[in-house]
Amino acid sequence: xxxxxxxxxVENLRLxxxxxxxxxxxxxxxxxxxxxxxxxxxxxxxxxxxxCLNRTIDFVSNAFLSGSVRIDGEDVLRTTDxxxxxxxxxxxxxxxxxxxxxxxxxxxxAPRCAGIKNKDxxxxxxxxxxxQAALWDEVKDRLHTLGTKLSGGQQQRLTxxxxxxxDPEVLCLxxxxxxxxxxxxxxxxxxxxxxxxxxxxxxxxxxxxxxxRLADRTMFLWNGEIVELDRTEAIFSNQPxxxxxxxxxxxxxx
Amino acid sequence: xxxxxxxxxxxxxxxxxxxxxARIVLGxxxxxxxxxxxxxxxxLAVKGAPLISLKFLTTNPTHGMREGGIxxxxxxxxxxxxxxLAVSAPIGVLCAVYLNEYAKDNWxxxxxxLAVVNLAGVPSIVHALFGLGAFVxxxxxxxxxxxxxxxxxxMTLPVIIxxxxxxxxxxxxxxxxxxxxxxxxxxxxxxxxxxxxSLSGILTGVILQVSRTAGETAxxxxxxxxxxxxxxxxxxFAYSLTDQCMALSMHxxxxxxxxxxxxxxxxxxxxxxxxxxxxxxxxxxxxxRSCLRSRKKW
Numbered sequence: 001x002x003x004x005x006x007x008x009x010v011e012n013l014r015l016x017x018x019x020x021x022x023x024x025x026x027x028x029x030x031x032x033x034x035x036x037x038x039x040x041x042x043x044x045x046x047x048x049x050x051x052c053l054n055r056t057i058d059f060v061s062n063a064f065l066s067g068s069v070r071i072d073g074e075d076v077l078r079t080t081d082x083x084x085x086x087x088x089x090x091x092x093x094x095x096x097x098x099x100x101x102x103x104x105x106x107x108x109x110a111p112r113c114a115g116i117k118n119k120d121x122x123x124x125x126x127x128x129x130x131x132q133a134a135l136w137d138e139v140k141d142r143l144h145t146l147g148t149k150l151s152g153g154q155q156q157r158l159t160x161x162x163x164x165x166x167d168p169e170v171l172c173l174x175x176x177x178x179x180x181x182x183x184x185x186x187x188x189x190x191x192x193x194x195x196x197x198x199x200x201x202x203x204x205x206x207x208x209x210x211x212x213r214l215a216d217r218t219m220f221l222w223n224g225e226i227v228e229l230d231r232t233e234a235i236f237s238n239q240p241x242x243x244x245x246x247x248x249x250x251x252x253x254x
Numbered sequence: 255x256x257x258x259x260x261x262x263x264x265x266x267x268x269x270x271x272x273x274x275x276a277r278i279v280l281g282x283x284x285x286x287x288x289x290x291x292x293x294x295x296x297x298l299a300v301k302g303a304p305l306i307s308l309k310f311l312t313t314n315p316t317h318g319m320r321e322g323g324i325x326x327x328x329x330x331x332x333x334x335x336x337x338x339l340a341v342s343a344p345i346g347v348l349c350a351v352y353l354n355e356y357a358k359d360n361w362x363x364x365x366x367x368l369a370v371v372n373l374a375g376v377p378s379i380v381h382a383l384f385g386l387g388a389f390v391x392x393x394x395x396x397x398x399x400x401x402x403x404x405x406x407x408x409m410t411l412p413v414i415i416x417x418x419x420x421x422x423x424x425x426x427x428x429x430x431x432x433x434x435x436x437x438x439x440x441x442x443x444x445x446x447x448x449x450x451x452s453l454s455g456i457l458t459g460v461i462l463q464v465s466r467t468a469g470e471t472a473x474x475x476x477x478x479x480x481x482x483x484x485x486x487x488x489x490x491f492a493y494s495l496t497d498q499c500m501a502l503s504m505h506x507x508x509x510x511x512x513x514x515x516x517x518x519x520x521x522x523x524x525x526x527x528x529x530x531x532x533x534x535x536x537x538x539x540x541x542x543r544s545c546l547r548s549r550k551k552w
Contacts, residue, residue, distance in 0.1 A: 054435065056431065056434055056435060059431075059434065061358055061359050061360075083437045083438070083439055084437065085437075086434065086435060086436065086437035087436070087437035090435075090436075091435040091436075093428070093431070093432070093435070095428070097428045097429065097431070097432040099429060099432055099433070099447060100429065100447065100450075100451055101446075101447075109433070109436065109438070109446070110436035110437060110438070113433075113436065113437060113438040113439070113442045114437065159432070162432070162436055163435070163436065165436070166436055166437055
């Protein structure tokens with residue numbers, strides 16, 4: 001790693017919905033081309049954290065943010081150009097959302113919004129993203145049928161292709177595998193390992209083993225606080241620094 | 255325990271009786287709605303049909319409206335409906351887009367939404383008085399097609415806003431979020447995803463207002479409709495915007511209550527034409543809608 005500047009650096013990030021604070025001052029950084037696994041039970045603030053990174057938190061009317069989130073040194077919370085920011089940060093939601101457009105248009109949607117009109121360029125990009133999302137071979141003969149008619153697993157890969165279509169530098173995956181079968185999950189995990197060579201990945205997951213397989217470092221988030229953030233081997237070793245981490249990973253929590 | 259798992263127990267028998275009772279009661283309600291409707295249409299058709307002819311539709315009323323046709327009233331209604339909806343549909347739809355897609359959820363938005371819902375329930379005679387005050391007197395347009403159309407537009411506006419908002423809200427939120435996540439602006443999201451998928455619902459709301467606009471008498475009585483006006487037949491441009499006009503709904507009222515010795519089938523024929531016009535518009539809209547629905551994408 002030549003560039004030692006962190007890709008994302010979060011400092012004292014606090015988020016509240018109304019009077020209820022859900023993130024209590026998170027500070028961490030993510031290196032270039034790193035996969036950071038984020039594990040933690042429901043309601044621990046994982047999705048909220050991701051929504052802060054691409055500022056879709058703006059759409060929650062009573063959300064209040066403080067602290068700073070920097071991507072490449074630029075303050076995300078104060079940027080005025082959220083659309084460019086969101087193109088820089090790809091987001092894959094837990095449940096697949098095929099837009100009511102053709103498969104081709106689903107993937108070409110984001111580049112078109114960014115102003116790319118050249119047909120050849122769009123064609124090339126659609127093919128590249130669908131290949132990256134391990135979907136190309138299944139749909140290459142029916143690119144102009146509806147994306148919403150695909151099966152759940154295919155739609156999730158379509159969602160991933162769409163998230164890649166605007167050339168993000170950071171990819172956030174929010175429990176991407178809950179709607180797809182184990183075989184497809186493994187294929188996408190292989191894809192992520194390849195993508196790692198040129199992007200930074202935040203992998204929020206409920207499957208602790210998935211974090212173990214993929215992540216360079218893993219963060220255990222609980223009730224809006226970082227319990228532990230360490231190299232994945234250390235987190236999954238028999239002696240993580242915090243006993244709660246051990247309990248959570250081994251299903252002894254509660 | 256009995257040997258067969260499918261033995262009819264008292265519980266099963268009771269459920270079957272309830273099922274039957276529910277079917278009968280609900281079915282009877284449907285009949286109670288459909289039969290009067292069919293009866294009205296049949297009654298009008300039988301009574302009014304003998305008078306209906308191309309000549310009836312395209313000639314002015316004569317002899318104190320006892321003879322001749324209904325041309326000036328038919329054309330007046332068409333003018334009023336077209337102009338009223340040309341004003342209220344774009345304003346209403348765009349307004350609903352703003353309220354549903356852009357407006358933040360705060361007290362002002364809530365008050366506006368509440369106002370829209372309440373305005374939709376205001377009786378048309380109140381709109382008529384507003385139209386008389388605002389357009390005829392204050393704006394100085396005078397009693398005219400323009401003033402009457404604007405009054406009708408004001409009357410239909412809140413209903414169009416309400417129905418459009420409903421159509422927009424029926425587009426799943428997850429579609430919008432998916433668009434925002436890939437960096438689409440609100441307008442790009444609305445234009446490429448939200449509007450195409452709510453178009454059939456929006457259209458339904460607007461078309462329903464065609465029937466309402468054509469049928470209302472009160473709002474136009476004060477603002478531009480007259481008992482009798484003779485116009486040139488054979489041209490669609492016989493009225494100008496500042497003219498007063500006749501209208502079918504008003505004409506029906508006049509012929510029934512104000513004209514003595516009117517031929518008996520005449521009111522029925524007028525009602526039949528009004529009904530036919532509204533049905534024709536609705537049928538066209540259903541055709542467009544089913545065409546849009548067949549392309550429904552999720």
